[in-house]
Amino acid sequence: MRTYFSDLPKTALGASYWLFAVYLVLPLALMMAMSFKDANFIAFPIGNWTLDWYGKVLHDKQFLAASLYSIGIALATTICATIIGVWIALLVSAENIWGKSAIFALACLPAVVPGLINAISMRIFIRAVDIPTGTFAIILSHTVHAVPFVVIMVLTRLRSMPANLVDAARDLGADPFVAFLRVTIPYLMPALLGGMIFCVLTSIDDFVRTFFLGGYQPTLPMLIFAKVQGGMSPEINAMATIVLVVTTAVGLYAEYLTRRSRS
Amino acid sequence: MQPVVHFKNVNKLYGELPAVENLDLAIEPGQFVTLLGPSGCGKSTTLRMLGGFEDLTSGEIYLDGKPISHLPPHKRNVNIVFQDYALFPHLTVRRNIAFGLELKGMASGAIHKRVTELLSLVALQDYAERMPAQLSGGQRQRVALMRALAPDPNVLLLDEPLSALDAKLRQQMQIELKTIQQRTGKTFIFVTHDQEEALTMSDVIVVMNKGRIEQIGKPSELYARPHSRFVADFIGQSNLLECTIVSVAGTVGTFDWRGNVVHADVIGSTAMPGAHATLALRPETLYCLTAKPEGRLALKGRIVHRVFKGAHTSITVALENGTSLVVQLDPVALSHIEGDAVWVGWRERDAVLLAS
Numbered sequence: 001m002r003t004y005f006s007d008l009p010k011t012a013l014g015a016s017y018w019l020f021a022v023y024l025v026l027p028l029a030l031m032m033a034m035s036f037k038d039a040n041f042i043a044f045p046i047g048n049w050t051l052d053w054y055g056k057v058l059h060d061k062q063f064l065a066a067s068l069y070s071i072g073i074a075l076a077t078t079i080c081a082t083i084i085g086v087w088i089a090l091l092v093s094a095e096n097i098w099g100k101s102a103i104f105a106l107a108c109l110p111a112v113v114p115g116l117i118n119a120i121s122m123r124i125f126i127r128a129v130d131i132p133t134g135t136f137a138i139i140l141s142h143t144v145h146a147v148p149f150v151v152i153m154v155l156t157r158l159r160s161m162p163a164n165l166v167d168a169a170r171d172l173g174a175d176p177f178v179a180f181l182r183v184t185i186p187y188l189m190p191a192l193l194g195g196m197i198f199c200v201l202t203s204i205d206d207f208v209r210t211f212f213l214g215g216y217q218p219t220l221p222m223l224i225f226a227k228v229q230g231g232m233s234p235e236i237n238a239m240a241t242i243v244l245v246v247t248t249a250v251g252l253y254a255e256y257l258t259r260r261s262r263s
Numbered sequence: 264m265q266p267v268v269h270f271k272n273v274n275k276l277y278g279e280l281p282a283v284e285n286l287d288l289a290i291e292p293g294q295f296v297t298l299l300g301p302s303g304c305g306k307s308t309t310l311r312m313l314g315g316f317e318d319l320t321s322g323e324i325y326l327d328g329k330p331i332s333h334l335p336p337h338k339r340n341v342n343i344v345f346q347d348y349a350l351f352p353h354l355t356v357r358r359n360i361a362f363g364l365e366l367k368g369m370a371s372g373a374i375h376k377r378v379t380e381l382l383s384l385v386a387l388q389d390y391a392e393r394m395p396a397q398l399s400g401g402q403r404q405r406v407a408l409m410r411a412l413a414p415d416p417n418v419l420l421l422d423e424p425l426s427a428l429d430a431k432l433r434q435q436m437q438i439e440l441k442t443i444q445q446r447t448g449k450t451f452i453f454v455t456h457d458q459e460e461a462l463t464m465s466d467v468i469v470v471m472n473k474g475r476i477e478q479i480g481k482p483s484e485l486y487a488r489p490h491s492r493f494v495a496d497f498i499g500q501s502n503l504l505e506c507t508i509v510s511v512a513g514t515v516g517t518f519d520w521r522g523n524v525v526h527a528d529v530i531g532s533t534a535m536p537g538a539h540a541t542l543a544l545r546p547e548t549l550y551c552l553t554a555k556p557e558g559r560l561a562l563k564g565r566i567v568h569r570v571f572k573g574a575h576t577s578i579t580v581a582l583e584n585g586t587s588l589v590v591q592l593d594p595v596a597l598s599h600i601e602g603d604a605v606w607v608g609w610r611e612r613d614a615v616l617l618a619s
Contacts, residue, residue, distance in 0.1 A: 164349035167316055170336040171343050172363035172414065182362075186353040 028244065035237035042232050053238035063239060066223040073135065073219065074203035077142040081199045082192065084143070085150025092151070093158045104151070111148035118145060119212035126213065134215030141209040146202055150195040157191035190258045197254035201247055265328055267292040267450050268313065268418055273322035275308055275474075282308045284474040286322070290418075290452065290467075295444050297453045297461040300471035301497070306454045309471075310420050313452070314343050327417060337366075342411035343420045347427065348403045350395040356382070356406050357391040363414035381409040384443065401432050408440070412447065419444075421453045425460060437463045458498045462486065470494050486545075490618045495543035502549070502588045504542040504614075508534050515611060518542065521584040523562055527614035534616065541617040546577065546591035548613035551599065552606045560608035564588070566601050580607050 038048035057063055088107045092100055110118060122141040123133075131137055165187065169179035185192075207221040218226060220243065227236050266289035275283040283305040290296050298306035311317040313324060315336030323330050331339055342363070350359050357378050364374045382388045385405040395403060404424060411419055421440075425433045441464045444451045455461055461468050462482045470477040470485065470493070478490045489495035492503060506518035506525065516529035518540060527542050534540055555561050567587065568579035578599060581587045588607055592599075599605060 162347060162349060164345045164347060165351065167336070168343070168345060168349035168351070168410075169362070170316075171314060171341075172410070173337045173366035174362075175335070175337055178366065183351060186351075189353070 031237050032241045032244070035234050035241045037234050040233060042234060042237070053234045054242075056235055057238045057242065060235075062218075062223060063220075066218050066220045069217055070204050070220040073138055073142065074200045076139045077146055077203040078196050078199040080139065080143040081146035081150050082196055085147045085195060086154055086188070086192070088147070088151050089154035089158055092155060104155075107151050108148040110144045111152075115145070115206070115208040119209045122209065123212045132215070133213050134217075137213040138210050138219070141213055142203045142206060145206070145209065146199040149198045149202070150192075153191040153195040153198070154188055157188050161187050193254055194258050197250060201251065204243075204247065264291055266290055266325075267327060268452070269325040269328075270309070270313075271323050271325065273309075273312065273324060274320045275305070275312060275317065276320045281474050283312070286474075286476065288469060288476065288479075290450060292450050293448050294466040295441065295451045295453065295464055296467045296469065297455060297465040298469050298471055299455060299458060299461040299498075300477075301456055303473075304471040305474040306456075306471050307422060310343070310422055310452065310454050313339075313418075314341060314420055315339050340414075340416050341418045341420055342414060342416040343422060344407050344411045344424045346423045348395075348407040348424075350403055350407055350410070352395055355392050355394060356387065356398070359395065359406060360410045360413050362410065367414055377413065381413055384446075385409060385439070400428050401436060404428065404436060405439075408443065412443075412449070416449070418450045418452060421451060423455055424453075425455070426457075433460070434463075440464060462498070468498075470497065472497075488615055489543055492541055492543075492617050495615070495617060500546055500589065502544040502546065503617075504544065504586075506540050506542055508536050508538050508540050510536050516540075516616065521586060523584055525560065525614065526611035527616050528612055529616050532616050532618070543615045543617055544588070544609055544613065546589045547575070549588060549590040549607055549609050551578065551580065551590045551592060552608075553599075553603070555606050556608070560611075561606040562608060564605060564607055566599050566603045566605060569599070569601050580605060582607070 033046060034042050035053055036049045036051065037046045038050035038052065085107075088103065091097060092104045092107075094100075097103070118141060122137070122144070126133065126137050126140070131140075161184070165183050166179050169183045170176070174182060204220065206219075207225065210219050210222060214222060224236060224239055227233075227239075268288075268290040270286045270288040273283060273286040274281065286305075286309065288309075298309060300306045308317055312319055312332075313326075315331075315334060315338075319332050322332075324332050326340065351362065354362070360378045360381055361374045364377060369377070378391070379388065382391055385408070387402060387405055387409075390398065390402060390406075395406065398406065407424065408421075425436050425440075428436060437460060440451070440453075444464075453461075453464065465482055467479065468482055468485055469479050472493050478485060478494045480488075485494060485498055489498065489501070495501040495503065504518075504520050504525070506520040509517040509519050509524070511517075511529055511534070514528055514530050516527055516532075516534070518525050518527060520542075525542070552561070555563075562582050562584070564580040564582040564587075566578050567581045570577045576592050578590050578592060579587050580590055590607060
């Protein structure tokens, strides 16, 4: 008994953790469960199970178009953010650059600025320079938001890179560009992969920026939002479940790749 | 013979601080040359200037008679073995060694053949497809060496490559390095702060201190005839005697050492009577006797310290003139203990008059 009581804080910590886990998972589980319900409204008990909602979603032209649109924006964002992020990380890690910490702080600012502020300022900006709302504007703002994550991940990896690696490549006959391609990039690969997956996921997930900057074509979150406005139905649950499963799979795969290339 | 590497009046400043000063050094082809000195003596900077990783403040470096100080590292036909090996972690052993060959545009068949050949030189044929992380320290060392040798450089530069290895492995690698150097006939320039390493492997040792060359010579010359107090102290162990010159007769000088009269060779010295001088004595050249010998130098003292070191025993003798000498003895020949009164002396040719 004594050991039991002396372990009380530990037990309490463990119990509260599991409570939190339930709180995290329960809504997701409910959402997934409802997507299999053979009825038009969301409520317990489920009664009859069906896969019809999934069939409906997969044949829903709007859903497919919105998904493709979101993925397209995410890919464009990822490419831009990775190029800019790697470039800034290299700049900041270089030994003697004037205003190094200012560059770093500026690049990371969008990570802490609220999405709403970012969206409004971007909206004002594109009006001022006469860029129409729509795809390009969305990619612009998603990129600004994604860059800090690439910078931080790449910079962390760069700092763990032995300085001699690039020297060794140069010594063996590589000019600076070849050394970068053949040594620095492969070394950064785990961080690049992680950063890129992160870019894709934040871009697909984003609602606020897209809402302020989007045109007539809806991205996936906007489509789901519009549908929710029209009333909840298990079809929305099915859509959300598909998004959840796909993003989780991508995230886990990225984690696996990162771990493998590190070991 | 034209030197393969020639530093001409090379200076390197970091801000105001000189790292290398007025370096003049010519290195003959096919030699194992060691730059030896304590940390911060400029030896690594010298190597990095030759490799192209540090700019010269002034002067010029010639490789095979051609000035190279304006060339970037990838255009110089020298290769470096780095201190931490710097193997590419994402490439296999084979691809690591092939790296320089690929950049030279060699055909893949020829590369395969050359890499296999190099791997067999260090008995690593079975490790070709391993990643660097899967190798031991000694194996990584060998791969780094072969990677640097692969493009067939004029000169191979080695920047303290053995410092990360344990003592046993280090001795083994010293012999291996020397063997590879002799077999390939390449010029090796080896940087180290370890005098034992330098003595073991080198044809020529360049002792550096505070950015300047202290002395250049064969290992045995440096050991037997150090020019300066720094060299006498840095290579091996020395007893340093602060004396005044009394007289010089031919090649033998007479010195006053705290009231004792001692003799030493003064060949090549321009020291004048009355001047201050420093004599260096290796501990193993001193003799230590229990009775006063006739006709030989003998200074009376008492053993204050005794250290058994396996192959020899080192004793410290406090002399009546207030100083002390370290004497290295064969452990079986004498079994003095602390507190014993002894007579210490040396043959005059074993005392070296230092220039500074």
